[in-house]
Amino acid sequence: MIKYIDMHCHCHEYSVEELSSFIEKNILLVCVSDDPASSMKTLEIRKKLEITPCVGIHPWEAHKYNIKHAKNIADLAIKNNVKCLGEVGLDKRFVPKTYDHQFSIFEIFLEAAKEYDLVLNLHTAGAWREVYELLVKNDINRAYFHWYTGPLNLLEEITGSGYYVGINAAWKIQEKHRKVIKHAPLENMLTETDAPYKYKSLELRPDYVVETIEYIAKVKNMPVEYVLFKINENYEKLFKSPL
Template identity: 40%
Template sequence: MYYDMHCHLNEFGDAEVEDIFSKLKELKIVAVSEDVSSFNRTLELSERFPNVIPCAGFHPWSLKNHDISEAWELLRLATRKGVSCIGEVGLDRKFMQVDSMQAQLKVFRAYAEAAKELSALLNIHAPDAWRDALMEAAEIGVQRAMFHWYSGPLNLVPGIVGRGYAISINVAIKIQPKLRDVARETPLGSMVFESDGPYNYHGLRLTPLMLPDLAEIVSQVKGLQVPEVLEAVARNSERLLTR
């Protein structure tokens, strides 16, 4: 079984979603959202495709063109639905202005608290704010969390996995050398996979169909057989998703 632990499935057309599940039959997708409309679309997809797990999240970038009140509306909706995953949420010092950090923190803390209360997975976005996000999640007492597309300091990996949190390796490993280093440093028992599709990374359009290639590359980096890697990653993924 392949697990895509972070995918913007709502941004794919219906035909492509069907094609993805047709081509990769043993697949579960954790479908993150960024705002109310994307969450509603994600819920709709989860009703049609049993292997889609909906996540409720208010992305830091959404603060650029959405009022913060929408974050609270979505949080109430997520709580009513009793979702098993909160995300995509987090802190961003790389792509967001410094003066937005107070609002980012307010939203992230509220969603992290919800993840704790719901015993849900916290799906974290934290470019150049990895330490901040780890500190906040740990202080709040979040039980299950994953750091999406981790490309941060290698010396922070022990701190993340030491809390029982997971490092997510992206399919962009094909063209982003840093991710090979991350995969090398991350214990297999703390690793999950993701596509972040349909994001376009330097001309490479990311999709869940790249997961087999990711498994192959990680196996080479780790000096392990592909089935061993897939079994461990599946076990890690289920642990994060099981309340």
């Protein structure tokens, strides 16, 4: 069944009732986690609703945890048949002071992703190239650059390597993201919202993916139905699983 896809939603910040209302709108929620506690909450949500769970430690939270915590979360994914680690990655833009520690945590997730062929749902602010080169170095097969706003020349390398980039509803107010939409191949795009994050004047919500599909179709001069189909196809390729 064709669905709208929110590839990056912090579901643990919503009530089950709120999440249900989005799912009833035919939206598939890929639910990322920020830390051990939210990772457990994401797994609890999966028991009640049909979602795609991701567990991880956000780079902004990495300073609170150690390598053992990261290994425990990787083990949690394996034991619970979770196919996605996220939100994980590196951030040089907002929290550069903790970069070295972020790196040590991220290395654990890279190792797990390589060994068990897991999807990485990536935070890469200001560290787009560093993360990309680590993916290549570690032979990572499945990776998604959440809300990509990095250099366009690197975008070509990312998509050329078969990785995916997140198209966020922030295109409404973010010019550099509109440039990414223009230049990224549809075959490497997935839609997302980062809900319930508030970006400037925009309060992001999962149902914004509907407008994002329409905007991509307009920019690419393609039928909306075709864009929606390709986004679904991209999800299935990334997760190696039918919707």
